[in-house]
Amino acid sequence: MDAERRKTLEETTRWDPGAVEQGVFDRWMEGGWFHPSAEGSPAENYSISIPPPNVTGALHMGHALNGSIQDALIRLNRMRGRNTMWILGTDHAGIATQSVVEKELAEQGTPRLEMGREAFIEKVWEWRYRYGNTIVEQYKRLGASCDYERERFTLDEGYVKAVYRVFAELYRKGFVYRDNYMVNWDPGTQSAISELEVENREVTDTLYRIAYPLDDGGELIVATVRPETMLADTAVAVNPNDERYRDVIGKHAILPLVGRRLPVIADEHVDPEFGTGALKITPGHDQNDFEIGRANNLQEISVIGEDGLITDQAPERFRGMTAAEAQAAVIAELRDQDLLRGEEPYAHNVPFSHRSGERIEPLISLQWFCRMDELAKHAIDVVNDGRVRFVPAEPHTKVYLDWMERIRPWCISRQLWWGHRLPVWYRGEETYVGEEAPEGEGWEQEEDVLDTWFSSALWPYATLGWPDTKMPEFQAFFPTDVLVTARDIIFLWVARMIMTSLEFTGEIPFSDVYVHSVIQAPDGRRMSKSLGTGIDPLDEIAEHGADALRFGLFAMSSTQDVRFSQARVQQGRDLANKMWNASRLILLNARDDVEPGPRSERVEDRWIASRLHRAIATVSESIAAYDFSHAVLDLYDFFWSELCDWYLEIVKPRLYDGDDGDEDASASLLWALDQVLALAHPFMPFVTEEIYSYMPDPSAEALVIHRFPQVDDQLIDERAEEEIGGAIALTRALRRWRDLAGVPAKQVLTARADDREPHELVSRLARVQFSEDGGEPIASVSGVELLETEGIDPRAVEARIEERRQKLRAEVKRGEGKLSNEGFVAKAPADVVDAEREKLAAYRAELEELGG
């Protein structure tokens, strides 16, 4: 180590992430270690495709957790020597991006519609080049080791080809079709959306009861929360088993305000218990009614248009009103005509657009759909036969399978400008679908674009060059190994990737789906900007460092939703700092002329090697089970409690005095440091890499490509663990006694060892001088007799002893009770009973020693 580096190490007493993280990241990039060669087979290689963030997006806590997990897996496998690729890219995010740009342009005084499609698209591309890299740069701050040289975008030229290929093929196979069908119309974005983009919210509406006169006298009373839709009624339905209405089935009612004759039909869907048991049927504006309408061949009338206004299918006086205005007008007229039979508040679930937040207007509209049932079959099979595995298996496997079993057609067209314009061309009555525009004059391309999720569905293979299956990247890295995601997009995205991948590549896209936590705000609410509950991961990184945030997220993560915990991030910061300082101790004091490696001469060296390898085992097992929380917490425990609190304290004298055993101490410490840095690197890459750069004679060019430690059973040493474990327990017992007896911290006690030889380290760490001399014992602690010493408060000592006696008596009583229980002795396993007997004997002996 040159003098300047040494000086830095000496003077930097705190880990300062802000000062070094950027430099560390640059070294990784310069090393080219994130950019694998496209060689080898998918079986021997390791790859993950990132859930593509929206190109408009900013890194939020969900990305941070999701990214940290993937990065840990990627780094681990890279360190295990596999050719490893983390496929990076962004999503064009149709609606989200279009609205961001649209808003910006509107503020500048140019509404989108005025501007025209082409000019607008151009503006969005400009915007994309200006800001689209923001989130990618933010992933770098997190330390994400993606392949930044192969970044993709869902509107790349090649990607569009893949999308068009898939669309055209699905059309050719008869899965994709165009139809007039009931869709979820989002008035906010003026587009159809799929049922997965709809969320139900509880709303209190007014439930109106309205009398529909029958044409031969009498009336039927229907109940509705949307009286304005009655203008489009085409039937009234009752339950066929409802005695009250048996003889009106087949008759006709007269629709008030309109005068249309409505057949009274029978349908099982009608609940006789609800309202009056008579249901107005509006096939044009209600999902349920639409289906009843199709089943009964009813006319479909649309009185609310895509602009949300009443259409000319309604009586003239209502035309042009908004739905809300029409409702008021309808109610007013009904009241005048004395047809209103009641109104009451009614709480029910109402669909809202996930995108715009506006209330969904179910409308019949000409849209493109994709039939999913056949695609779903294979996607069900691969989960059933375990080729694709959810982690945790439950509840996700069941939820996935249930949903796939009753999958519905997917509305894939969107009335937007930003996205993949459908590869469909019309000329008069003709329709052409293909990857390229058709030959000939007069063809007009479809105006609609595809649902963003349609292109996302191809992500794992389209990013690697498909449909060109000869692409080296595709051959080397597809199928990928694992998909890491939160559960909210299992249907929207994960299921669809599995379906399209099986259909078009014949392969599963990934074998594991790891579903991680959703991070909530500390108070348990959703983390969201609009609620003001969001916590910006970049703020956390700026304040505590990327390693701290990553550690915190790992520590929090589970299979349940979790609340964000600042304390966990601070724990990570503290650990990074501890690593830095422990490393300073080692690097500044160890001899650099030794060959690092485990040493077996001294028990404490054997002990740390054994403990280290147990830690390697548990951490590795946890990662294999995707249990990141236990992985990092076990790592923390090993590093802090065993390596720092005990081993470093134990070896310090050998290190400082440069005498007896210092070579072994140095070799052992440098080796342990090397191993533990590698073990921690997937989780805390920056601090570990920076420390590694100070290692004398490092075995690897950089820690990022250092070999990940493997368990060596030869190093597990039960006897060393027992011996040092005993010394630790004794040290702690003595310290406890000192504290309780009020012995000043610096005062050295004298003691006599009773029938065993305490380790030298106990003497030092507990500040107890062992002596052969006699003297009056004033206390006995775990077999060690403490001798009379000046300055000890005898009352405190007696109190301490009495407290111990109390505890022992309680333990003895408990043990006796248990062992005198015939059931226990007869039925409990022998080893449990033996253990209980041994404990009891030990407690009795100690109690006797303390005089009762």
Place this chain on the structure above:
RNA sequence: GGGCGCUUAGCUCAGUUGGGAGAGCGCCAGCUCGACAAGCUGGAGGUCACUGGUUCGAGCCCAGUAGCGCCCACCA
């Protein structure tokens, strides 16, 4: 309406197949001990939501109750 999950220390959470309740933070007491005060040492603190059951033994298994949360669903 159906399904699932949660309830453990003041707070956030761990608790493997049933065999003496754990961590981090916070709190209390004492420490400038030649890495670290973002530190060191010691300590206090829990009817494991409630009720009942199974068992020699239950935080863990079973049944029920209450509260919270999530997902699914076409009762207007």
